Structure formats: structure tokens, C-alpha cells
Amino acid sequence: GDSVTQMEGPVTLSEEAFLTINCTYTATGYPSLFWYVQYPGEGLQLLLKATKADDKGSNKGFEATYRKETTSFHLEKGSVQVSDSAVYFCALSVQRYNNNDMRFGAGTRLTVKP
Amino acid sequence: DAGVTQSPTHLIKTRGQQVTLRCSPKSGHDTVSWYQQALGQGPQFIFQYYEEEERQRGNFPDRFSGHQFPNYSSELNVNALLLGDSALYLCASSLEHGYSYEQYFGPGTRLTVT
Numbered sequence: 241g242d243s244v245t246q247m248e249g250p251v252t253l254s255e256e257a258f259l260t261i262n263c264t265y266t267a268t269g270y271p272s273l274f275w276y277v278q279y280p281g282e283g284l285q286l287l288l289k290a291t292k293a294d295d296k297g298s299n300k301g302f303e304a305t306y307r308k309e310t311t312s313f314h315l316e317k318g319s320v321q322v323s324d325s326a327v328y329f330c331a332l333s334v335q336r337y338n339n340n341d342m343r344f345g346a347g348t349r350l351t352v353k354p
Numbered sequence: 355d356a357g358v359t360q361s362p363t364h365l366i367k368t369r370g371q372q373v374t375l376r377c378s379p380k381s382g383h384d385t386v387s388w389y390q391q392a393l394g395q396g397p398q399f400i401f402q403y404y405e406e407e408e409r410q411r412g413n414f415p416d417r418f419s420g421h422q423f424p425n426y427s428s429e430l431n432v433n434a435l436l437l438g439d440s441a442l443y444l445c446a447s448s449l450e451h452g453y454s455y456e457q458y459f460g461p462g463t464r465l466t467v468t
Contacts, residue, residue: 274456283358283444284397284459329396333457341387341410342446342457344396 242267246330246345253320253352261315261348263304263330271332273297273306273313278327278347287315287328320352356381358447358460366466367435375430375463379447386428387457388420389444397444403428404450432465440467 247262265271272291276284288297293308302317313330330345359378367373379386385404389397399412403422422428426447432439442464446457 272456276459283360283442283461284446286456286458289456341399341402341412342389342397343399346396347394 242271242332242334242343244330244332244343244345246328247348248346249327250349250351253350255322255352255354256319257352259315259317259320259324259350261328261330261350263313263315263345265311265313265330265332267311267332267334269334271334273304274331274333274342275302275304275313275315276329276331276344278329280326284329320350322352322354325350325352358445358458360443360445360460360463362463363461364464364466366468368468369435369437371435372431372433373435373465375432375443375445375465376427377430377445377447377460378427379445380458383447383449383458384426385448385450386422386426387446387448388428388430389446390414391442391444391462393441400430435467437467440465 243266245264274289275287277287278284288299290297290306296305304313304315327347327349329347331342333342358380361376387402388400391397400414401411406422417433419431442462444462445460448457
């Protein structure tokens with residue numbers, strides 16, 4: 241079945257460090273790929289998305305490129321801030337007839353220290 | 355533009371009781387999905403409603419049921435509550451014929467079963 245595997249956390253970085261959170265997927269069909277962020281005590285917010293191979297999603301300095309050849313969608317940011325501290329979820333959705341639920345990874349907790 | 359709203363925010367129930375959670379989708383969305391997020395884990399798909407019918411279900415027992423109303427809002431009902439049902443319950447809305455199949459999440463309802 242469809243699934244997402246993402247880098248285990250927690251990840252602790254100093255402010256202005258480079259961030260990479262790895263995500264790989266397994267899917268039959270052509271998934272759309274997403275990164276969601278969850279701040280403490282809140283629901284999930286869509287951070288960025290990519291709908292086809294080689295697409296690059298970007299938002300708030302975060303980027304991820306849909307790599308079909310490596311079935312990956314790694315999240316990167318060049319310079320993290322304390323306010324980026326949150327849990328990040330990689331997810332996929334494959335549109336099929338009457339079937340388009342979203343599958344999530346286990347989440348990676350990021351802590352950024354000043 | 356109102357996003358996805360959920361009520362109540364928090365709920366405490368006793369084992370064996372029944373609970374109803376409510377969700378209003380983002381304006382213009384017609385599909386509602388429910389997810390269970392246990393502490394420290396990624397969201398797990400419970401079911402999805404479209405055109406007032408459950409059209410897809412995850413690996414959850416029949417104690418979990420739902421409903422969608424003509425205005426697209428939705429309810430999640432859980433009967434015979436178990437301690438293991440304690441979790442954050444997330445509602446997500448989407449557009450059936452949307453391009454990227456992304457889902458917008460509400461803030462969640464935190465259910466505690468004692």
C-alpha cells in the first residue's frame with residue numbers, strides 16, 4: 241500500500257543552521273506530495289506541495305523537490321530560525337476513484353536553539 | 355474566508371461512554387476526512403465523507419462512525435470509548451475535483467478517555 245517514511249527525530253539545530261529532513265515514499269500510481277507543519281497544541285498546516293515529478297514546492301524559505309527516480313521529497317531550509325521549531329510531517333495522496341486519503345509519515349520534531 | 359473549524363476543542367470522557375465531534379469544512383470544500391493522531395505519531399486516516407456518504411474507510415473498528423450533512427459539515431461518533439481512543443482528532447476538508455488533492459486541517463479536538 242501507499243506509505244511514507246521520514247527521518248526519525250528529534251532534530252536539534254542552532255539558529256541559522258541548514259536543515260534537511262528526509263522523506264521517501266511508496267505508492268502505486270502518481271502521488272501528490274506534501275509537507276505539513278504542526279506547532280505545539282495546534283492542527284496541521286500545509287507548508288508546501290508538489291504534484292508531479294521534478295516539481296519544487298517552496299514556502300517561507302522551505303523547499304522540497306519531487307524526485308520520482310529516488311521516490312523522495314526531502315525538506316530543506318538554508319537558515320532555520322527559532323520560530324521554525326515544530327513537528328514536520330511528510331505526506332502523500334494518490335487520487336483514485338473514490339479513494340484519495342492522505343498517508344502521513346511519523347513526523348520529525350525540530351528544535352532550533354538561539 | 356473561514357478555514358476548517360472543529361468543536362469542541364477539548365473533551366474528557368469515561369471509558370464506555372460515547373462522544374460526538376463536529377467539523378465545518380473550509381468554504382467551498384465538499385469532502386471531509388477524519389484522522390486520529392495519537393501522541394507522538396502521525397495522523398491515521400479514519401474515514402472520508404463525500405455527498406453525505408462514507409466512501410472510504412481506514413483500519414478502524416465499527417465503533418467509529420460518522421455523518422455528513424447537506425451543508426458538507428460532518429460529525430465523528432465514537433461508541434464504547436476505550437482508553438486507547440485518547441488522541442487528537444483532526445478533520446480535514448478538500449475539494450473532490452481539486453487539482454492537487456491537498457487537504458486543509460482544522461485545529462483538532464483533544465479527546466481524553468479516563
